[in-house]
Amino acid sequence: MDTDIQNVIEMKDMYKIYPNGTVANSGVNFCVKKGEIHALVGENGAGKTTLMKVLFGLEEKTKGAVYISGKEVNFKSPKEAIANGMGMVHQEFMLVPSYTVAQNIALGNEKTKKIFCDRKSEKEQMEKISKQFGLAADFDEPVYRLSVGAKQRIEILKVLYNNAKIIILDEPTAVLTPQETEELFCSLRLMVKDGYTIVLITHKIKEVMDISDSVTVLRNGQTIKTLKTGETNPDEITRLMIGRQLKPKRERVECKDGKTIFEVSHLNVMDRRGALKVRDMSFAIKAGEIFGIAGVEGNGQSELIDAIIGFLKPSSGRIFYNGKDITGISTSDFRKESIGYIPDDRNLRGSSLTQSVAENFIICSHNSGKFNKGPYLNWKEVRKDARDLIAEYEIKADSETALVGSMSGGNVQKVIVAREISKKPNLLIACQPTRGVDISSIEYIHNKIIEQRNEGTAVLLISAELTEIMGLSDKIGMLYNGELVAVRDNDDSVTENEIGKYILNGRQNPSGTEE
Amino acid sequence: MKQKLKNTNILSTVLSIVIAVLLGCLLILLVSDEPLSAIKSLLVLPLSNTFYMNNIINKVTPLILVGLSASVAFRTGLFNMGVQGQFYIGAFMTAIAGNYLTGLPKGLHIAVVFLAAVCGGVIYATVAGALKAYFNINEVVTTLMLNYIATLVTSGMTNSYFRDPDSGGVIRMRYIPEYLEFKEISSLITAHAGILIALAMVVLVYFLMKHSVLGYRMETVGQNKVFAQYGGLNIKLITIFCFAVSGGLSGLAGSVEVLGIHRSFFDDFASGMGGDGLIIALLASNHPAGVLLISFFFAYLKVGGQIMQQNTDVSRELVLIIQVIMIMLISSRMLTPYLNKRKFAKEVKKNG
Structure with missing residues (x-):
């Protein structure tokens, strides 16, 4: 085996079934080589976040094996994962708003001089990391005053400060502007050069192409394929992600001088x-x-x-x-x-x-005369109309009486769109x-x-x-x-x-x- | 999915009732010297003769009405804890109108008496509704406070201005004229005619909740206020309307009790009524048909408890224990959807 490009993360045949019966992962295989940026892509609900949570010890796996640098591990908590050189930046930031940047970074891993905190050497190390990877930060500023982009830099600094060598980023660009995204990617490239390994969870294909070395596509809780980014193209990744080709965008008709x-x-x-x-x-x-x-x-x-x-x-x-x-x-x-x-x-x-x-559909129209005769509401009519809308707008619902809360986000949004456009x-x-x-x-x-x-x-x-x-x-x-x-x-x-x-x-x- | 949910709901309610009754029996076995006779009195005797059965019907009448009252409010996401107060106001107004408007033609007088009772309940509840709608004052607090006012004011009035001089040691008003009283339904069903009103209200409330525009609006407000507001519903009006309906039903319950049973207003004569209403609505998952069934069950236990107390060494307070066990079982079941909902919300947050 080539020792130079060994697999730092290897997850074999992973299963994760939640207590309520939701199957998040069913047979995922996931390998990341040392020193690469590995994109993990898939639609919402494909099981990306769950897989990473299992890896990081936030969730317990149902079945499967995890190897870090060739050694089998089974993290019971994030603490163990961190001790093994892993770090995760979550979608929602986990910072204490009233603490300063430096306090936040050191939180949980304070350096001590006898019984006192050694803030000075803490800060020296932070400044070193900050300079090395171009992650600018004002260490004495309280966190609540920072922009979203800056908060994210703090999260990454914190992970680096904890000596993580493998860093998982969960949809890091969802909250960033194009400029901030570019800055983030520069830092990531510097880190990889320095021997860090990065797993990037995303569903933006442009980013996958921009920055990753390899990409693993998940769909419905299963690994569809792992590819070298250089050997693929956006269309292929999209196809693998959603299981079919995207329809071409609808043609625009020029409207002349509408009022x-x-x-x-x-x-x-x-x-x-x-x-x-x-x-x-x-x-x-x-x-x-x-x-x-x-x-x-x-x-x-x-x-x-x-x-x-x-x-x-x-x-x-x-x-x-x-x-x-x-x-x-x-x-x-x-x-x-x-x-x-x-x-x-x-x-x-x-x-x-x-x-x-059905009840969601009629919020604006229940009193329009279409469904009601005076105070009497004709549910038969309401349900018939709902069935038509569900079919017309390709909404995935068990029936028109299914609770909206039982549906996926995309389908809930389709219900709203159907209601408003109809x-x-x-x-x-x-x-x-x-x-x-x-x-x-x-x-x-x-x-x-x-x-x-x-x-x-x-x-x-x-x-x-x-x-x-x-x-x-x-x-x-x-x-x-x-x-x-x-x-x-x-x-x-x-x-x-x-x-x-x-x-x-x-x-x-x-x-x-x-x- | 909704259908499935409903079925498990009904199943677990029935199960809770059965478990509660069994535990009640177990308790009787432990405390009584004549347990078999006690259990028989509690569970079998109420159906053994027409007297007991009519007794059950008389007991079930007000329970249905206060149960409906509470469930209308619950369904709209509002807590009308003031059922008790509205009930007393309705009863009080009935006695006042019955005693002091005697100059009217008899038919009109009956109508006026009802109107007075219902209006009393409506207005009294609307106070809390309006405070909630316009000033966002918590309706639980206002309705509970209004209960004290209603109980004490009616008590004070009955004790002073309106007290019947011939009432002896009992604090009550004069008895209302005989023509106002509810008649027995037939020679066989000797229960008073109030049950017919209660049953009519079950049908009416069912229609309101399940098949009317207003019912849809009330339910939507109860499920998601922001969504309702964004959809253009007038939350203030719906809140007030809901309290009015709820209060009206409670007032009617009070009226029916006076006209059918007591024939006068007695000081604090039915102190557990509001609580029973709330519990019945809770156990019935706010469904009118459920209210009917649970009310019947409550009335059955009440009559059974009385018989048991007369015939054996077990006191009727045992019925309370059974009720409490039932509430605990059913409300713990009610936690399940709540927990699921929270879990779901978390999931949504996680996966965006």
């Missing part, structure tokens, strides 16, 4: 605590046009939407729909208009998990319509949105996902700190980088770097 359906003029909105979150915003959307608002979350998106749908009263400015002033409309009246609204919070605002699919809206407001859903559902939802546009619906698309904004929009508004700092037609001249700069820095300094 203005929706207009926002000089809108200012304060949040409930009185902070101005939307500043002097103006835009208009014509029929058959998708207006995409790009922006990092928390830059006024939710306040803008809340003002439009009547959850918040704008402090000044007007909102027009079909030429009618709907500023300050009540939510009840807003929902009576033929406006579709796909909220970003699908489990709370968008659907009622403990009710059936209204035949003149205006469709879609907020993060594909966040956290699987590739097939993303594809489906995107095509539905384009189909609506082609039929002459005005679409307001709000998303933090730049590829989504760029792939769908006719016009792109860049949102920074509650302001639309730029509005561009979405032609070939617009690049992801340019949008990234606007939404990170606003208009003052479009060429500068972060902070």
Whole structure:
């Protein structure tokens, strides 16, 4: 055996069945060579995270064998895994907000001088690591003041500080802007050069191609294939991930000079605590046009939407729909208009998990005369209509009486999309319509949105996902700190980088770097 | 899936009842010198003659109404702990209207008496509903407080202004005119006609909850308030409406008790009624048909307990023990879906 490129991680025939009967892994084989970046890809629910949790000792395996550097191990807790040179950066950060960066990094592994903490030598080591891998950090800053990207750097520093040689990153770029992602990848490359091994969990194929050396594809809890990244292409990986070819994107039909359906003029909105979150915003959307608002979350998106749908009263400015002033409309009246609204919070605002699919479908239409005769609600009709929608929108549900909470995220989102689009809206407001859903559902939802546009619906698309904004929009508004700092037609001249700069820095300094 | 869930629900409820009764019997074996006779009195004798059976029907009538009252609120995600207070207000208003509006034509008088009782319950509950809807004041606290007010104010009034001078040592109002009283249904079924009202309400509430637009809205608010609000439902109105219906049913229960059994308002005459209503709704999973069955079971045990106390050395408080065991069994079963839900929420968070 070649000692130079031995397998640092080897997982053989892994099974993981949760107590409630969910089979997360059924026969996964996973090998990672020393000194490589190994991408672990698969759709939501394919078993990536579970596999890594078993590896890291967070979950107990049902069956299978795990070898680290050729030695069989069976970690009962993350502590053992860390002691064996492993480190994991979770999707949700596990930092103490009020502690400083240095305190957070050292937490659990403090250096001591007799009975005192040796903060000085701790910091020296941190600075060394930080410099070596280009992971900039201000060690005396409390963590709550840091941006998401910076917090992630702290998590990685912490793992390195604990002497991990094998580092697992769970969807690290989900929260990052393109620039931050690039910086992260630079650091990862430096680490690999230094002999570290990295496992990158992701479902973004572009990243797989950009950075990984090999890639393992999981589907339905099984290993489909392990490939050298250099010997494959994005289409192949996609095909392996979802088990079929993606359908081509729906053609766009040019809509000539549609009339203005929706207009926002000089809108200012304060949040409930009185902070101005939307500043002097103006835009208009014509029929058959998708207006995409790009922006990092928390830059006024939710306040803008809340003002439009009547959850918040704008402090000044007007909102027009079909030429009618709907500023300050009540939510009840807003929902009576033929406006579709796909909220970003699908489990709370968008659907009622403990009710059936049919009950979820009729939230806006139960009193429209279609399903009711006065106070009498005709459930037969409701269920028939629900069955039709389930078939038409390719929703995977046991029946129309299945609880929405029993369905996967992608299917819940499809229920919402079906409900809102079946209204035949003149205006469709879609907020993060594909966040956290699987590739097939993303594809489906995107095509539905384009189909609506082609039929002459005005679409307001709000998303933090730049590829989504760029792939769908006719016009792109860049949102920074509650302001639309730029509005561009979405032609070939617009690049992801340019949008990234606007939404990170606003208009003052479009060429500068972060902070 | 929903169907399956329902079936396991019914199964585990029945099972809980059986286990509770068996444990009750076990307890009798331990404490009694004549256990077989006690068990027979508790479980078999209530069905042995028409007198006991009619007794059961009379007992079940108010239980159905207060059970429905609580379940309407539970279904909307609201806790009407004020069933007791609304019940007393309904009973009190019945006695007042029955005694002091005697100038009216008889038919009209009957209608007015009912109206007064129901309105009393509705208004009293709506106070809590409005506070919840407009100021988001916790309805559990307000309804519990309002119970004290209702109990004490009706007690005070009955003890002073409205006390029957001929009542002797008992604190009560005058008896209402005879034509207001419920008649016996027939010579065989000597129970009072209140049961017909209760059964009609079961049907009505079933229709409201399962087959009406309002019922759908109430359930949606109960399941996910944010979703309901985002869907354009008027939560404030639905909250108030729900309390009004709930209060109305409780008020009606009070009225039926006065018209059918007591013929007057006695000071604090049915102190466990509100609690029974809440428990029945809980055990019935807020389903009107379930309320009917559980109420019957409760009434059966109450009558059985009385017979047992008369005939043997076991006191009727044993029935309370059986009820409590039942509540524990069923509410621990109710934890299961709650736990599943939490697990599910966690899963969603994990996998995005």
